[in-house]
């Protein structure tokens with residue numbers, strides 16, 4: 001069995017709406033490790049409109065680095081075979097390439113891949129525009145939780161288009177388990193059946209109902225779509241991202 005890798009989660013304590021203290025952060029790291037997750041990229045939210053100015057961003061990033069150091073200390077002491085990295089879940093904005101190149105927000109694990117989120121109602125025109133902008137700069141967008149965007153759920157043919165441009169597509173592990181009926185369930189099922197999904201992540205926010213667990217979604221996909229695709233979603237592709245290897 002291969003290790004599981006999680007590239008989208010909010011485990012760092014007191015930086016965003018994820019873990020609210022160190023105890024919860026540690027509890028989430030314990031849950032992840034016991035679930036078979038051996039590499040994690042923390043992705044605190046980066047929403048540029050929430051910052052007053054550049055100094056505010058600098059302080060936010062310093063705080064993230066300090067909390068990351070304490071997570072690293074805990075992991076090194078308790079789980080020597082676990083690796084952790086830093087990134088951001090970046091809310092799309094016009095200036096996103098500038099935010100990345102100036103270090104205001106982070107790529108996934110210092111690679112050229114960036115986790116980008118949109119609003120549920122963002123029109124396709126804006127999604128494509130941002131994706132193209134990022135790609136033109138030589139960076140690779142990983143679109144967070146594609147199952148949330150009505151532009152995609154209402155027109156799944158857009159998934160192929162986005163991948164054709166060079167974007168990678170991510171679905172939350174919880175969504176794989178949660179949706180059984182209806183439009184979103186059909187959207188997820190078809191995306192998986194047609195192998196249009198690139199990675200599955202936890203998007204964990206706490207140690208309860210939104211905890212960092214990948215194995216259940218992994219096992220469901222393994223049974224339904226086979227080992228090769230399951231391994232690609234949970235290990236091969238996220239591992240390539242961490243190592244900054246080109247996928248297409």
Ligand SMILES: [Fe+2]
Nearest residue numbers: 008009089203
């Ligand atoms: Fe998230």
